[in-house]
Amino acid sequence: MTTNRLISILIPIISVILGLIAGAIIMLISGHNPIEGYAALWNGAFGDQYTLGETIRRTTPYIFTGLAVAFAFRSGLFNIGAEGQVMVGWLAAVWVGLAVDAPMYIHLPLALITAAAAGAVWGFVPGLLKAKLGVHEVIVTIMMNYIALYSMNAIIRNVLTEKKTTTAEIHGSASLASEWLQSITYFSRMHYGILIALFAAIIMWFIIQRTSIGYELKAVGFNRHASKYAGMNVSKNIILSMVIAGAFAGLGGAMEGLGTYGTVSVMSGFTNLGFDGIAVALLGGNNAFGVVLAAILFGALKEGAGQMPTGAGVPTELVDIIIALIILFVASSYIIRWALLRFKKEGK
């Protein structure tokens, strides 16, 4: 039992190390110094207060989208729709931030709740179609992503602005930005969202591990027939799982809308926050705390990548390649698992 647990923790770590080694080899081949490259990456992510603040800022929405994918996955559902759920959450948060005038203790929670609700609706639709008609959630969530993208653009152009591509700045009473956090991080865009994200991770852990709701959600994910036999409402649980997942992703969008940017803009393509969330969840083993760690790694890699061209002449594309390699190694974790077990046996 304990060895199994150890192995599940070792696998993502080994995957990351292998990804970094492979990245080093690619840097060598393409004529760059990998030590300089990684030093630049490290400095770019954790080098000073500013980069640290920016890394945390980037980590925040990854935590939410990672949770959104992981939560659905625990009940056997593959939520590819975190992307669309992020966008509607972002839009809803900014909308409330602009349209409502209220003191902060009302305005900010209201904006957050609206964002969560918007994401939840975007999760509800695929959940409902899966539960009642058996339509596969992957297909519906992908379509929901496009609906989110184009509706968002249309609403920004026609409702929130007059044919402009970016909305006005939200009222201060709905903002997560903090002068204090900015001042201790040399004016990075770090905001209070990270606290909400960590709290959300605790919530997910609590629901999944400690409540009868989580017991049902997991049971439905493992064995639908046995869940039905046990008297659980399978449809309800599928919908609930997608709704909660959508709410997490919606909050992830609010982090960008209320924290980082304070506005929402017309987008020509996806934010990728939701799609990266799939990788975060996978790397984090679909476990709440694993997701937090994986999100930090993703935030650091993406932020640190900015330093690599200037610091070591390594193109940022290479960082994307390293991230892709890490995911590849996680996805083929069974090979690592096999090797570990093999190794354990020889050791005996």
Place this chain on the structure above:
Amino acid sequence: MEYVIEMLNIRKEFPGVVANDDITMQVKKGEIHALLGENGAGKSTLMNVLFGLYQPEKGEIRINNERVNITNPNIANDLGIGMVHQHFMLVEPFTVTQNIILGSEPTRKSGKIDIKRAEKEIRELSDRYGLKVDPTAKISDISVGMQQRVEILKTLYRGANILIFDEPTAVLTPQEIKELIEIMHALIREGKSIILITHKLKEIMEVCDRCTVMRKGKGIGTVDVKDTNVNELASLMVGRKVSFTTEKTLANPKEVVLQIADLFVKDTRKVELVKGLNLEIKAGEIVGIAGIDGNGQTELIEALTGLTKAESGTIKLRGKPITNLKPRKVTESGIGHIPQDRHKYGLVLDYPIGENMVLQTYYKEPFSKGTILNYKEIYKKATELIQEYDVRTPSAYTKASALSGGNQQKAIIGREIDRSPDLLIAAQPTRGLDVGAIEFIHKRLIEERDKGRAILLVSFELDEIMDVSDRIAVMFDGEVVAELNPEQTNEQELGLLMAGSQVNGAGENQ
């Protein structure tokens, strides 16, 4: 003496248990060799070692006197070893042929799969051993017995000379068992050797040449079947004497608990399988349903438990209608259900066995307060049940999938009896259990009866029906065609009624 397989001093450990401890087993060419042992004795584990699924910690394996190292099932295949598992491994939406050739597809020069050639070969093989399998049928459309034959064909197609059968008869009807025995004889005639795991001692006496006995992971010895008898085999494996007939006092039926009137139920393919069924069960009696598989028993149970909707008719529990209630409501109104298919319905295999023990009660006090689970109470209850029902597991925290088949079954039975429902539906409750466990479960069922519960027993084992029931209802073509007193009938009469023929005098009422 010439042995095809020798497994010498095998040791295999799992976290917390030694599943095989210094086991030796030698199989002669052309024999049917039985492997006998209690639930959790380590039989499936030993065979998985031979098939290359597990690596032993110690010991050696010899095939035809040559030492071999079977590190994966492909090597086992190459050595001519084939295995028919306790739980089948088939791809449901694929056809028989597609399943059989999976992993060793015959190809044309162009690299395309030559399905026609494969079909022809499979048909020939099937004819040669009398398997009667249609190579073009889809797995999801054929019966369990047929699926098993597909597993057999799969091994033969890969050129197996040594076949391992892990409890093949547990899932078969008596008629199918007869046919399987024929098939095994045909295999032996063609020069194959067979290892057979079964808990049914009569089968061992009937078809096997020798028998290796295991107890709690240790080897007890190998005996010649012609020099032994059922009682000796039973005491060898359990380590004490086992009584085969269930002792019970006369039933004392009281008020009516279950009342089924004019029930019609369709199966998933919309075929009507229960056609106007009537049945009553009283408190303090065990009613056994005898019938050939496919005469509506499964659909009847699913309608009773709310898993399927009834088309029409009424079901009443203690006078209250429960027709077409949701499973949760049915459970709460006082029905317990030991399902026929333990992996599909009975357990969440990825949950620890402890959490499986509260599968229907997790949301209630003391296991939950509000929506917060109380793991301390859950595991306390689980530990009690595990002890009371002798579920052999390293701990309550072990995943249900790591338990042996029989111990999974004991866990389900314990859970269902413990909720002490007014009506207990037991479908094939002793499937896959060893003789000792069967004795224990039958005793518990009778105890429950004496406490005033109503029990509906569905079983393909006529012995079980005759021994345990107080009243037998024969089901044929979706109806109860006769109700009999077990004291006043015999297997022959039952057999005829089950086949649909009217026996003169066999009253509609007892």
